[in-house]
Amino acid sequence: MIIAIFSSCWIRRWWLSRDDVYVFEFKRLTFIANYRILEKKRVLIIENDQDIRQIVTYILDNQGFETLSIPEPQEISELITFNADLILLDEFINNHYGHRLCRKIKQTPALAAIPVIILSTANDIELIATECEANDYVRKPFDLEDMIGKVVQLVNHQAVG
Secondary structure, eight states: OOOOEETTTEEEEEEEOTTSOEEEEEEEOGGGGGOOOSSOOEEEEEOSOHHHHHHHHHHHHHTTOEEEEESOOSSTHHHHHHTOSEEEEESEETTEEHHHHHHHHHHSTTTTTSOEEEEEOOTTHHHHHHHTTOSEEEESSOOHHHHHHHHHHHHTTOOOO
């Protein structure tokens, strides 16, 4: 599947319907300019879907974040080396669950203080995020403004409203 980006202000939002048909929606990204990052922050994106990884990386890079995106870490030590200020974590990573990785992150002293946002299509994502001690969650298909707002608030150490 191809995600098209039309200049820097139009993006195609997509998701898979129940009938396995891709649904597209165009959205203008004018709201992004309203967010300001206090200093360059590092976001680690763990997402097995390459298209989603690329579009989230593109959006956050344009917001001034330094990003690293990986489909799945082989070891928890890989996460430590990037020295992230925030982790965006997909709930369904190949044959593993993101909430299990989130628990490991929160139990690892070098990573425990890093905010984690779970991305998922799961109906019970709020419960999943609470149980694995994630700082927040974003439901897929995600609203770009919502996702960016949560990332900016958490890296700037503000309470998410």
